[in-house]
Amino acid sequence: MQRIGVFVCWCGSNIAGTVDVHKVAEALKSEPGVVIATQYQYMCSEAGQTLIKDAIRDHKLTGIVVCSCSPRMHEATFRKTAAAAGLNPYMVEIANIREQCSWIHKDMEVGTEKAIILGRAAIAKVHLNAPLVAGESPVVKRALVIGGGIAGIQTALDIADAGFPVDIVETKPTIGGKMAQIDKTFPTLDCAACILTPKMVDAAQHDKINIYAYSEVAEVKGFVGNFSVKIKQKARMVDPVKCTGCGLCVEKCPMKKVPNEFNLGMDKRSAIYIPFAQAVPKVATIDPTACLKMKTGKCGLCATVCEAGAIDYTQQDSFIEEKYGAIVVATGYNPINLDQFDEFAYNQSPDVVTSLEFERLTNAAGPTAGTLLRPSDGKHPHTLVFVQCVGSRCDGAEKGKSYCSKICCMYTAKHAMLCREKYPDTEVYVFYIDVRTPGKNFDEFYRRAVEEYGVKYIKGMVGKVAPQADGSLLVQASDLIEGEQLKIKADMVVLAAAIEPDQSARPLATMLTASMDTNDFFTEAHPKLRPVESPTAGVFLSGCCQGPKDIPETVSQASGAAAKVIGLLVKDSLTCNPCVAHSDELMCNGCSACEKVCPYGAITYQDKEFRMPDRTTAIRRVASVNPAVCQGCGACTVACPSGAMDLNGFSNSQIMAEVDAICK
Amino acid sequence: MQVEKKEFKPTIVAFCCNWCSYAGADLSGTNRLNYPANVKIIRVPCSCRVNPMFVLRAFQRGADGVIICGCHPGDCHYTTGNYYARRRMTLLFSMLDFLGIERDRTRLEWVSAAEGAKFAKTMNEFVEAVTKLGENKRLEDLRCKKQ
Numbered sequence: 001m002q003r004i005g006v007f008v009c010w011c012g013s014n015i016a017g018t019v020d021v022h023k024v025a026e027a028l029k030s031e032p033g034v035v036i037a038t039q040y041q042y043m044c045s046e047a048g049q050t051l052i053k054d055a056i057r058d059h060k061l062t063g064i065v066v067c068s069c070s071p072r073m074h075e076a077t078f079r080k081t082a083a084a085a086g087l088n089p090y091m092v093e094i095a096n097i098r099e100q101c102s103w104i105h106k107d108m109e110v111g112t113e114k115a116i117i118l119g120r121a122a123i124a125k126v127h128l129n130a131p132l133v134a135g136e137s138p139v140v141k142r143a144l145v146i147g148g149g150i151a152g153i154q155t156a157l158d159i160a161d162a163g164f165p166v167d168i169v170e171t172k173p174t175i176g177g178k179m180a181q182i183d184k185t186f187p188t189l190d191c192a193a194c195i196l197t198p199k200m201v202d203a204a205q206h207d208k209i210n211i212y213a214y215s216e217v218a219e220v221k222g223f224v225g226n227f228s229v230k231i232k233q234k235a236r237m238v239d240p241v242k243c244t245g246c247g248l249c250v251e252k253c254p255m256k257k258v259p260n261e262f263n264l265g266m267d268k269r270s271a272i273y274i275p276f277a278q279a280v281p282k283v284a285t286i287d288p289t290a291c292l293k294m295k296t297g298k299c300g301l302c303a304t305v306c307e308a309g310a311i312d313y314t315q316q317d318s319f320i321e322e323k324y325g326a327i328v329v330a331t332g333y334n335p336i337n338l339d340q341f342d343e344f345a346y347n348q349s350p351d352v353v354t355s356l357e358f359e360r361l362t363n364a365a366g367p368t369a370g371t372l373l374r375p376s377d378g379k380h381p382h383t384l385v386f387v388q389c390v391g392s393r394c395d396g397a398e399k400g401k402s403y404c405s406k407i408c409c410m411y412t413a414k415h416a417m418l419c420r421e422k423y424p425d426t427e428v429y430v431f432y433i434d435v436r437t438p439g440k441n442f443d444e445f446y447r448r449a450v451e452e453y454g455v456k457y458i459k460g461m462v463g464k465v466a467p468q469a470d471g472s473l474l475v476q477a478s479d480l481i482e483g484e485q486l487k488i489k490a491d492m493v494v495l496a497a498a499i500e501p502d503q504s505a506r507p508l509a510t511m512l513t514a515s516m517d518t519n520d521f522f523t524e525a526h527p528k529l530r531p532v533e534s535p536t537a538g539v540f541l542s543g544c545c546q547g548p549k550d551i552p553e554t555v556s557q558a559s560g561a562a563a564k565v566i567g568l569l570v571k572d573s574l575t576c577n578p579c580v581a582h583s584d585e586l587m588c589n590g591c592s593a594c595e596k597v598c599p600y601g602a603i604t605y606q607d608k609e610f611r612m613p614d615r616t617t618a619i620r621r622v623a624s625v626n627p628a629v630c631q632g633c634g635a636c637t638v639a640c641p642s643g644a645m646d647l648n649g650f651s652n653s654q655i656m657a658e659v660d661a662i663c664k
Numbered sequence: 665m666q667v668e669k670k671e672f673k674p675t676i677v678a679f680c681c682n683w684c685s686y687a688g689a690d691l692s693g694t695n696r697l698n699y700p701a702n703v704k705i706i707r708v709p710c711s712c713r714v715n716p717m718f719v720l721r722a723f724q725r726g727a728d729g730v731i732i733c734g735c736h737p738g739d740c741h742y743t744t745g746n747y748y749a750r751r752r753m754t755l756l757f758s759m760l761d762f763l764g765i766e767r768d769r770t771r772l773e774w775v776s777a778a779e780g781a782k783f784a785k786t787m788n789e790f791v792e793a794v795t796k797l798g799e800n801k802r803l804e805d806l807r808c809k810k811q
Contacts, residue, residue: 070690070693071707072682072686072690096690099689099690099691099693099694100689100690100693101693101701104692104699104701104784105698105701106698110701111701114701117704121706509739510738510739513739513740513741513742513743515683515684515735515739515776515777515778517778518778523777523778535687535741535777536741579709597712597748599743599744599745631742632709633710633712633742633745634708634709634710634712634713635712635713635745635748637713637715638712638714638715638716638748638752639748647709647713650708650709652715652717652718655706655708655715655718656717656721658706659677659722659725659727660721660725662675662677662704662706662722663675663722663726663727664726
C-alpha cells in the first residue's frame with residue numbers, strides 16, 4: 001500500500017474562491033492510503049514546496065497528489081519538489097482543480113464536490129504509479145531555419161555566431177524575403193536594402209551557415225534533438241557552383257516577357273533570371289515554364305554565352321537528408337488575394353495597387369526606377385487615396401481576416417509621408433477605421449505625417465472605387481467625423497491589404513506536428529511566457545509565421561528564437577520522457593499489430609529464449625520498444641490484442657482506476 | 665416544507681489528449697467559460713491511447729456519457745494518433761448503439777489547444793443531449809450499483 005500525501009492549493013482566491021479547500025482536504029484524508037491531507041495558499045511558492053518536501057520526509061510518503069492548477073502549468077514544478085525530497089518524480093499526480101474546476105464553476109458546493117472527485121481520481125491513479133527513470137538521448141548540434149527572410153536570416157546569424165552550424169532553406173531562388181522588396185522602413189525611413197543586404201551577405205559568407213536556396217522541406221522525421229529532414233533542391237538548370245552571377249545569360253535570353261514576381265508582375269523579366277541585383281546566392285535560375293529550350297527544345301542561347309559552362313538543361317530535382325537538433329520556422333507572410341474585394345476595383349484598374357506594389361513603385365530598383373508613375377499611363381499622379389484595413393478586422397464578414405494586420409497603419413503613414421516629401425504637389429488622403437501606432441517612436445511618426453507633411457487623414461471607410469472614362473478613379477467614401485459623404489477624383493488608389501501566413505505554412509505544420517490557430521498562424525507554446533517556442537519540442541517560431549509583425553519585432557523574435565535554439569544545442573543530451581510504452585514479453589504473442597501502428601518505428605521484434613513450465617526452453621518472437629525513440633502516444637497499447645503492451649504513466653490499470661473513481 | 669425534486673445530473677467522462685484538447689479545456693477555464701460540473705476530464709497522452717475497454721468500463725461503472733477529444737485531423741502531436749482513435753471509436757460507438765447505449769451518449773470531437781470556446785460549447789451540448797436521454801441503465805454492473 002502506498003503512503004500518499006494530498007496537498008490542496010488555494011491559488012490565492014483562484015481556487016479557494018469557488019472550492020472549499022478545507023473540505024476537500026478533509027474529504028480526501030479518508031481515502032485509502034492517504035496519510036496526510038493538507039491545504040496551503042500557494043503550493044507552488046517556496047513555502048508551499050517546503051511544506052510538501054517536509055511532509056514527504058516526515059510521513060515517509062511514497063506518492064503525492066497536488067490538487068492545484070493544470071499539470072501543463074506546474075507538473076514539472078512539483079515533480080522537481082518531489083525529487084528534491086528524495087521521492088521519484090513520477091510518483092506525483094496533479095488534480096486539476098483550477099482550470100478544469102474552480103474557474104469553470106461559480107457555485108461553491110458544485111466546485112467543492114467536483115474537486116473532491118478529481119482528487120479521488122488522482123489518488124486512485126497514484127496508487128498504481130511506479131517510479132520511473134528518465135533515459136537520455138543525444139542532441140545533434142545543428143539547426144535548420146525554414147525561410148530566408150529577415151526573420152530566418154537573423155535567427156541563423158545568431159545561432160551561427162554562437163558556434164553552431166545552421167542550414168537555411170528558402171523556396172525562392174534568393175534569400176531576403178519581403179524585406180528585400182521594401183523601399184524604406186518605418187519609423188526611421190532608412191533604406192531597407194541598405195540594412196538588409198549586408199545581413200544577407202553575412203549569412204552567405206558565414207562559415208557556419210549553409211543556404212539551400214530554391215529548396216523546400218519535403219519530409220520531417222524524428223523529435224527534439226534528433227530531427228531527420230529531407231530537403232528538396234529544385235532544379236535551377238544552372239550549376240550554382242559554376243555560375244558567377246555575371247548576368248550575361250539574362251541579358252541574352254530572347255524570352256523577355258515573363259511577369260517579374262519580384263516586382264509583383266508590374267514589369268517583365270527573362271526566362272533565365274536573377275531576382276534582383278543583390279540576390280544571395282547570386283545565381284541565375286531558369287524558369288522552365290517560360291524557357292524556350294525547355295518548352296520547345298530550340299534556343300539554348302544561355303548555354304552558348306555562359307563562359308563558366310554553368311547551364312545544365314538536364315538538371316533534376318535532388319534530395320538531401322540532414323540531421324538537426326532544432327528547427328526554426330520563419331515562413332513569413334503574404335498580402336491576401338484581393339479578388340473578393342470588387343468594390344476597390346483592384347482587378348479593374350492598374351492604378352489601384354496594393355501597398356507592396358506601391359513599395360516597388362517607389363523603390364529605386366523597382367519597375368519605374370523609383371519615380372512614382374501611374375502604372376496605366378506612366379504619368380505623374382496628383383491625387384492619391386490610401387485605404388487602410390482592406391481585409392483586416394473583417395470580423396463576421398464573409399471575406400477578409402478577423403485580425404488586425406498590425407503593420408498597415410505604419411507603412412501607410414510612411415507611404416503618405418514619402419509621397420508628400422518627394423512630390424509636394426500631390427494631395428494624399430488616408431482613410432482609416434482607427435490609427436494604431438503602438439511602438440517606439442511610432443505615434444510621433446504618424447503625427448509627423450499629419451502635422452508636418454499635411455497628409456489628410458479621414459476616419460471612414462471607402463465604399464467604392466469606380467474607374468472613370470478619363471482614366472481617373474472616383475473614390476466614394478464616408479467621413480465619419482464630419483458625417484458627410486465624400487467623392488474624391490484620384491489618380492491612384494493604394495490598398496493596405498491584410499497579411500496572411502504563407503501558403504507553405506500549413507503543410508509544414510503538418511510535417512512538424514506543430515499546431516496552428518484558426519488563421520493558420522503557428523501557435524506558440526505559451527502566448528505570454530513562451531512566445532518563440534511551438535508546443536512541439538524542438539520547433540521554434542520566428543517572425544510573421546506566428547502572427548503579424550513589423551521588422552523590429554520580427555528581429556527581436558528571431559533573436560529570441562535563436563537564444564532558445566542555442567540553449568538547446570549546448571546540451572549534449574536531453575532527458576527523455578520515461579512515459580513510454582513497454583511490452584510484457586510473457587504476454588506478447590508476436591503478432592506485429594503494435595509495430596504497424598507505431599508512428600516512430602520504435603517497436604522491433606526479437607527472437608528470445610523462454611523457459612517453459614516443463615523446464616524446456618522455447619524461442620518466441622516478441623516485441624520490444626526502443627525507449628529513446630518511443631514518444632509515448634499509446635497507439636500500440638490499444639492495438640495489442642493480448643494486452644502485453646502498456647504505457648508508463650498512463651497504464652491501463654491507472655486510467656481504469658481514474659474511470660472508477662469518477663463514476664463511483 | 666417543500667419537497668425537493670432531485671434533478672438528474674448525468675455522470676460524464678471526458679478523455680482529452682494532452683496536447684490539444686486538454687489544453688483546450690484549460691483554455692476554457694482560463695477564459696472562465698462555463699460548462700456543467702458533471703464533466704470530469706481524464707488526461708491521456710493522445711486520443712489513440714483511449715482503449716475501447718476504458719469506455720466500456722465507464723459505462724459499466726455507471727457513466728451516462730463518454731466523450732473523447734483529440735487534436736484535429738492532421739494536427740495530431742503524434743502525427744496519426746487521432747486517425748486510429750477515429751476508426752476505433754466509430755466501430756465501438758456503433759457497437760454500443762447496437763447494445764442499447766444510444767449514439768448520443770458517446771461522442772468523438774476534435775478540439776484544438778486554441779479552442780477553449782469550442783470545448784465549453786461541446787461539453788454544454790453533450791451534457792444537454794445526455795440529460796435528455798436520462799440515466800443510463802444498460803451496461804451498468806449490478807454488482808457495483810449502490811443500493
